[in-house]
């Protein structure tokens with residue numbers, strides 16, 4: 131099945147100002163024989179070479195935005211429009227770019243594919259590959275900003291990981307969709323348009339990694355998926371969005387106070403794997419069995435998605451304290467409750483047990499930060515400092 135706008139001709143452009151290796155440039159140009167717009171009809175007539183030179187100049191004044199595709203529903207296709215089910219990652223990056231009318235009016239675009247997966251299959255290996263590629267692109271003077279297309283299931287984790295390990299103030303924006311590219315009223319093209327507008331905007335610089343979905347701009351640290359299927363799903367329940375973007379027009383709100391990107395102490399240069407950290411969900415009658423299983427299988431850290439303020443049964447807490455003291459297991463208390471803080475030494479004595487309280491970070495983000503913290507230290511006091519800082 132084809133996405134309707136893909137029937138338009140894909141033209142390959144060569145744009146000198148944004149040239150860098152491995153580039154395939156795609157733009158959504160009118161098909162041969164298409165009627166000129168009213169603007170084109172009333173404009174003073176230029177000779178073809180002058181017209182081309184002006185168009186080239188206008189293009190080369192626009193920021194160079196690299197679109198890095200990883201798959202997800204934004205690139206997904208249904209077998210038919212009546213189907214609920216679909217396959218993630220069915221379309222490639224050039225097809226995504228071509229499906230958005232007037233995208234080339236915002237920026238000089240180029241694209242590449244780093245993965246083509248549903249983000250439920252995201253893993254440390256793809257994260258390291260993606261982050262290294264993003265860092266290499268950010269160093270290039272030919273890149274002003276990056277847009278990463280990604281599934282929404284784990285978008286909040288990838289965004290936060292990149293927020294901690296990419297090393298530049300240039301904008302990096304993640305975008306996805308809740309409806310596949312073939313759906314009636316697909317949300318991907320509008321989201322991608324807005325994401326490119328944000329990545330091309332000087333106001334996005336220095337704000338860390340951002341997520342653009344459903345006309346909102348979110349900081350990676352704050353954003354969470356909050357609805358299984360609705361297009362209004364990526365939200366920042368604690369702090370609210372970083373800004374709004376409507377048909378490419380942006381209003382910025384206050385920037386984040388936490389450290390990220392160029393000011394982060396974490397580096398993945400030379401890393402080929404990350405320490406294993408598991409999340410265990412607390413509940414009534416919780417036993418320590420899953421804690422033991424995680425450690426036996428190589429977990430160096432455990433995040434508890436605790437009840438309430440990061441709580442768990444006495445049995446689970448005692449086992450964690452034992453493992454923290456005897457084996458240096460890193461224990462993070464987070465919460466399964468969507469909002470509120472997990473503070474130190476409330477009902478559980480973190481100082482005595484050697485635990486870390488996650489503060490604002492939900493279990494998924496706590497896991498990401500714990501993995502990176504473990505590349506530096508296993509000391510819970512130092513890790514607590516890290517949690518307070520990032």
Ligand code: ASP
Nearest residue numbers: 202203248249281282283
């Ligand atoms: N399962 C899909 C994914 O995360 C869902 C989505 O993209 O919205 O890749």
